[in-house]
Amino acid sequence: MxxxxxxxxEVRVIGQQGEQxxxxxxxxxxxxxxxxxxxxxxxxxxxxxxxxxxxxxxxFKYEQSRKEKEARxxxxxxxxxxxxxxxxxxxxxxNTKQNAAKKFLAKGNKVKITxxxxxxxxxxxxxxxxxxxxxAETLSEEANVEKAPKVEGRTISxxxxxxxx
Numbered sequence: 630m631x632x633x634x635x636x637x638x639e640v641r642v643i644g645q646q647g648e649q650x651x652x653x654x655x656x657x658x659x660x661x662x663x664x665x666x667x668x669x670x671x672x673x674x675x676x677x678x679x680x681x682x683x684x685x686x687x688x689f690k691y692e693q694s695r696k697e698k699e700a701r702x703x704x705x706x707x708x709x710x711x712x713x714x715x716x717x718x719x720x721x722x723x724n725t726k727q728n729a730a731k732k733f734l735a736k737g738n739k740v741k742i743t744x745x746x747x748x749x750x751x752x753x754x755x756x757x758x759x760x761x762x763x764x765a766e767t768l769s770e771e772a773n774v775e776k777a778p779k780v781e782g783r784t785i786s787x788x789x790x791x792x793x794x
Contacts, residue, residue, distance in 0.1 A: 630671040631686050632659065635679075640671070643682040652678055709788075711741045716750055716757040727767055734771045734791040743786045754780060761787045 635655055642650040642658045645667060650658075655669075662669040662683045670689055673680035682689075710733040712726050730740045742764055746754055761778040765787060772789035779786060 630674070631668050632662070635659075635669060635671050635681065637671075637679050639678045640681045641676070641678050642669075643672075643680065645683050650683075655681075658683075705737065708738045709741055710738050711743060713743045713745055714760070715745055715747070716753070716760065718760075723764075727764065730764075730768055730789070731771055734768065734789065737791055739775065739791075740772070740789045741786055742789065743784050746783050746785075751783065754785065758785060761785060765789060 637655055639652055640655055640658055641652050642661070644650050645665060650661070658669050658681055665683055667683050668686040668689075669681050670684055670686055671679055671681050710730075712730055712733075714723070714726060718726075726742075730742065733740045742761060744757060744761055746757075750757075758778055765772070765774050768789060771792060773792055774787065775790045776786075776788040
C-alpha cells in the first residue's frame with residue numbers, strides 16, 4: 630500500500646536514509662513524504678503499529694524485483710529421476726542402472742528406483758524386495774534412503790536422496 634491507500638491511524642515511520650522517525654499519525658507521515666516529494670510505502674503491515682517508509686515508489690518496486698530475481702537465480706530445483714527395473718534383470722543391466730543413479734545423485738537430484746512386476750511375477754513380490762535393498766546398499770556412499778521400499782500396486786519403489794558433503 631502506498632500514500633492514500635494506508636488507512637491506519639498510527640504508523641512507525643522510517644526516513645529516506647533509513648533513520649527512525651518514530652511513531653506518528655498517518656497524516657503527519659504523508660505530509661513528511663510530500664515535503665520530500667516521495668511516497669509513503671507500507672513495508673511491514675503485520676507489525677504493531679505498521680511500518681511505513683518514505684521512498685520513491687518506482688525505485689522501491691524496481692529494487693524489490695531485482696532482489697526477487699537474484700533469489701530465484703540462486704535457488705536449485707531438485708528433480709525426482711526415476712529408474713525402472715524388472716525382477717529378472719541381469720547383473721550388467723543392474724550395474725548400468727546403478728551408474729545412472731550415481732550420475733543423477735551427483736547432480737543433486739533425488740532418485741526413485743521402481744521394481745515393476747507383471748503377470749505371474751506378482752505372486753513373488755516380497756521375494757524380490759531384497760533387490761531394492763541391495764541397490765540402496767551399493768549406493769550408500771552417495772545416497773541416503775528417503776523412503777524405504779514400499780509396495781504400490783504392481784510396483785515396489787524406493788527413493789534415494791544425495792548425501793550432503
